[in-house]
Amino acid sequence: MQALDGVDLEIPRGATLALVGESGSGKSTLALCLAGLEAPDCGEITAGGPVQLVFQDAAGSLNPRMRAADLVAEPLVVRRCPNARLRALELMEQVGLAAHRAGDLPHRFSGGQRQRLALARALALEPALLILDETLSGLDLSVQGQIMNLLFDLQRSRGLTYLLISHDLRLAARVASEIAVMHAGRIVERGAPLDLLADPRHPHTRALVAAIPELPCAG
Amino acid sequence: MRWLMRRLAHAALLLFGVSALSFLFLEMAPGDYLSEMRLDPQIAPETLAALRQRHGLDDPLPVKYGRWLASAARGDFGHSFAYNMPAAPLVWTRARNTLVLTITAALLSWLAAVPLGLWFAARRGGWVDRSGAAATALLLAIPDLLLALALLMFAVRTRALPAGGMVTPGAGGLLDLAAHMVLPVAALVLGGLPLLVRHVRAAVVEVLDAPFIRAARAHGIPPLRLLWRHALPAAANPLVSLFGLSIGTLLSASLLIEVVMGWPGLGPLLVEAIMARDLFVVIDGVLFSAVFLIAGNLLADVLLYVADPRIRTA
Amino acid sequence: MWRIREFVPRKAAVAALALLGAVHAAVLLAGYLAPYHPAEQDRRYPYAPPGIAGCEERACPVRWFVRDDEGRLHLFGVDAPARIFVLGSDQYGRDQFSRLLHGGRISLAAGLLAAALSLGAGWVAGALAGYRGGRLDAAVMRASEFFLALPWLYLLFALRAFLPLDVAPERALLFLAAVIGLAGWARPARLVRGVALSAKERGYVVAARGFGASHAHILRRHVLPQTMAVALTQATLLVPQYILAEVTLSFLGLGVGEPVPSWGNMLAALSHYHVLVSYWWMAAPALAMVPVFLGYLSLAGVLLESRESAP
Numbered sequence: 001m002q003a004l005d006g007v008d009l010e011i012p013r014g015a016t017l018a019l020v021g022e023s024g025s026g027k028s029t030l031a032l033c034l035a036g037l038e039a040p041d042c043g044e045i046t047a048g049g050p051v052q053l054v055f056q057d058a059a060g061s062l063n064p065r066m067r068a069a070d071l072v073a074e075p076l077v078v079r080r081c082p083n084a085r086l087r088a089l090e091l092m093e094q095v096g097l098a099a100h101r102a103g104d105l106p107h108r109f110s111g112g113q114r115q116r117l118a119l120a121r122a123l124a125l126e127p128a129l130l131i132l133d134e135t136l137s138g139l140d141l142s143v144q145g146q147i148m149n150l151l152f153d154l155q156r157s158r159g160l161t162y163l164l165i166s167h168d169l170r171l172a173a174r175v176a177s178e179i180a181v182m183h184a185g186r187i188v189e190r191g192a193p194l195d196l197l198a199d200p201r202h203p204h205t206r207a208l209v210a211a212i213p214e215l216p217c218a219g
Numbered sequence: 220m221r222w223l224m225r226r227l228a229h230a231a232l233l234l235f236g237v238s239a240l241s242f243l244f245l246e247m248a249p250g251d252y253l254s255e256m257r258l259d260p261q262i263a264p265e266t267l268a269a270l271r272q273r274h275g276l277d278d279p280l281p282v283k284y285g286r287w288l289a290s291a292a293r294g295d296f297g298h299s300f301a302y303n304m305p306a307a308p309l310v311w312t313r314a315r316n317t318l319v320l321t322i323t324a325a326l327l328s329w330l331a332a333v334p335l336g337l338w339f340a341a342r343r344g345g346w347v348d349r350s351g352a353a354a355t356a357l358l359l360a361i362p363d364l365l366l367a368l369a370l371l372m373f374a375v376r377t378r379a380l381p382a383g384g385m386v387t388p389g390a391g392g393l394l395d396l397a398a399h400m401v402l403p404v405a406a407l408v409l410g411g412l413p414l415l416v417r418h419v420r421a422a423v424v425e426v427l428d429a430p431f432i433r434a435a436r437a438h439g440i441p442p443l444r445l446l447w448r449h450a451l452p453a454a455a456n457p458l459v460s461l462f463g464l465s466i467g468t469l470l471s472a473s474l475l476i477e478v479v480m481g482w483p484g485l486g487p488l489l490v491e492a493i494m495a496r497d498l499f500v501v502i503d504g505v506l507f508s509a510v511f512l513i514a515g516n517l518l519a520d521v522l523l524y525v526a527d528p529r530i531r532t533a
Numbered sequence: 534m535w536r537i538r539e540f541v542p543r544k545a546a547v548a549a550l551a552l553l554g555a556v557h558a559a560v561l562l563a564g565y566l567a568p569y570h571p572a573e574q575d576r577r578y579p580y581a582p583p584g585i586a587g588c589e590e591r592a593c594p595v596r597w598f599v600r601d602d603e604g605r606l607h608l609f610g611v612d613a614p615a616r617i618f619v620l621g622s623d624q625y626g627r628d629q630f631s632r633l634l635h636g637g638r639i640s641l642a643a644g645l646l647a648a649a650l651s652l653g654a655g656w657v658a659g660a661l662a663g664y665r666g667g668r669l670d671a672a673v674m675r676a677s678e679f680f681l682a683l684p685w686l687y688l689l690f691a692l693r694a695f696l697p698l699d700v701a702p703e704r705a706l707l708f709l710a711a712v713i714g715l716a717g718w719a720r721p722a723r724l725v726r727g728v729a730l731s732a733k734e735r736g737y738v739v740a741a742r743g744f745g746a747s748h749a750h751i752l753r754r755h756v757l758p759q760t761m762a763v764a765l766t767q768a769t770l771l772v773p774q775y776i777l778a779e780v781t782l783s784f785l786g787l788g789v790g791e792p793v794p795s796w797g798n799m800l801a802a803l804s805h806y807h808v809l810v811s812y813w814w815m816a817a818p819a820l821a822m823v824p825v826f827l828g829y830l831s832l833a834g835v836l837l838e839s840r841e842s843a844p
């Protein structure tokens with residue numbers, strides 16, 4: 001049983017591609033492959049620069065006994081980069097975390113702040129491609145908006161390319177410049193968000209679109 | 220059924236391994252029974268040489284082990300030099316005595332531990348629980364050796380019970396045996412009870428916090444029935460596993476208690492055999508203890524399988 | 534009432550540490566606190582009860598800070614030819630109090646050394662097995678099964694059987710600690726392995742691999758700290774068990790032998806009924822074990838409780 005079957009993906013630099021599909025469609029596996037944490041049985045991955053992954057479970061990806069600044073600095077420490085701690089503090093500020101929180105433990109941060117922490121750490125190695133695995137899901141709408149703005153700012157200032165993985169088609173539509181729909185390990189449809197929402201071709205895309213709850217317009 | 224077969228095969232493999240390792244280690248040990256005898260001027264060196272030849276003491280290790288395995292398959296587990304008789308019946312008689320002691324102690328310990336643990340758990344936080352915890356802690360801190368010696372002292376001073384041994388020479392019968400058993404069993408139970416009570420209490424406390432217990436209480440189920448019919452079965456899972464583990468600790472404890480109280484079990488036999496370098500008795504004794512332990516664990520696994528429907532479907 | 538319960542663990546820990554500290558300090562200062570050398574005999578007073586012997590007119594004051602014939606300082610003593618037996622004397626007239634202190638050194642040291650050995654071996658084996666997995670893990674699990682297939686004391690005795698019976702008393706301590714320690718590596722190894730196994734699967738370990746951390750770094754930074762808690766708790770449980778092991782072995786003549794005192798061989802005298810009944814003070818070593826056990830077990834209890842409430 002293959003998780004992925006003939007996936008052919010190309011993301012233009014500086015853009016945001018959203019990978020949408022329900023659970024079991026293979027999106028997380030693809031993310032792990034691209035990040036170099038799983039080796040594909042066949043096929044090739046070429047990236048125009050380093051690839052980093054922001055995990056689905058931000059809290060789980062942060063060692064609960066390590067202080068915030070140490071967590072962010074760890075990738076640099078592992079590479080023996082100079083001034084790791086200093087750069088970690090800079091990164092924390094860039095994602096909107098106050099410097100005085102550098103000594104706090106993860107459980108003292110809110111969910112949204114933990115996402116920022118994970119983001120800061122992913123940026124430490126100056127990636128070209130950032131894979132955001134369900135990064136915006138599970139947050140309050142207001143927090144979601146804040147993180148979204150942060151992501152947009154970072155993308156502009158650093159020229160980052162994003163691969164957003166989500167099960168939420170509506171969220172993807174707000175964030176991405178292009179959406180690819182995944183089902184059973186294959187990419188079944190791909191296109192601009194508005195086109196996809198207006199005229200879904202593949203039955204699965206249609207199912208996803210139909211699943212979006214209709215909200216009555218505010219009066 | 221397949222599962223049971225697998226566990227049995229696993230157990231057999233384990234026993235093989237233990238026996239092989241024992242042989243290996245004993246082989247590396249300096250000296251053996253007959254080398255001690257060499258110092259005795261009354262024994263001619265030719266006799267010794269003949270004995271060595273007959274029992275194959277100078278053969279290489281794999282040959283020795285192979286021969287032992289072959290004869291074991293026939294029921295012959297080697298020869299005791301100290302007693303000059305086959306090792307197996309000797310070990311078996313002693314092992315039986317140890318079993319009598321340990322099984323009685325195990326039953327009594329659990330019979331006492333379960334109600335006590337339930338009681339403390341039901342009254343948790345109250346003075347009953349806290350004094351229970353203090354008593355448990357104190358009893359745990361008293362080493363078995365001290366318990367055994369204290370009990371012996373009490374017996375000798377008051378002459379109420381026979382101090383040591385298994386039967387009164389001349390007399391016999393169940394009552395006599397029981398009287399002799401009181402001291403060692405008491406020592407074993409007192410030694411093992413505190414830990415058991417703690418574990419029962421902990422397991423029940425964890426269950427008492429579960430939603431289904433709260434629901435039952437809300438439905439007005441009386442507390443005693445609640446404990447007995449609802450809490451205890453739910454807590455049975457970890458306790459059954461604990462039962463298997465407690466066999467091992469009980470066997471270890473009984474080794475010392477048997478020696479101190481002169482109970483003719485495996486313990487004193489093993490100590491003697493070690494001192495005398497009686498090779499086969501040591502191996503057989505060690506194997507017997509392994510058999511008991513593995514059997515106890517197997518029993519616990521079977522009980523768990525029977526008791527917990529979730530495991531059956533897993 | 535709940536607040537008191539939160540306090541208790543911390544207070545218990547302090548009390549336990551104080552108790553253990555006192556006992557270990559007393560034993561370390563044995564040479565100073567004990568009025569006599571442990572091997573010093575006085576055949577005039579066999580089995581003397583606690584008190585001052587050889588003093589008829591009750592005019593033997595206890596002197597403090599005395600020096601003995603070799604010029605060594607002792608906390609207290611009495612003028613010769615009287616003898617002060619705080620805990621009585623044995624059949625050779627040796628002061629039991631002095632032997633208790635010196636013997637305590639041996640027994641406590643044996644327990645600590647053996648525990649260090651067990652934990653060291655178990656920790657390394659368990660952490661590597663849990664983290665690397667694969668064949669190493671299978672091998673460690675198989676090996677530990679053999680060691681756990683025998684009841685603990687039987688295993689210890691079997692190991693002891695395979696070694697020379699006569700061990701020079703001076704080397705007996707290290708020898709015993711090695712045997713006891715190696716016999717018990719299996720359970721700590723399994724516990725540490727369990728922690729390492731679950732730590733390996735944690736999100737932050739995967740994340741660390743994601744940014745290129747080496748195995749050594751991950752072990753050091755993320756896996757091993759998790760195993761500390763388990764290792765520490767095991768340590769507090771193993772030390773009393775191993776002290777008892779040394780005492781048991783020496784009691785039966787398989788451990789430290791005369792004339793070096795250990796709590797075990799001191800208790801061997803009690804295996805004679807007449808001693809057990811008539812000379813109660815000979816049981817002092819067994820009583821001395823109680824506070825030691827209490828200390829270590831309370832500490833273990835505190836550690837277990839704090840681990841349960843930890844994030």
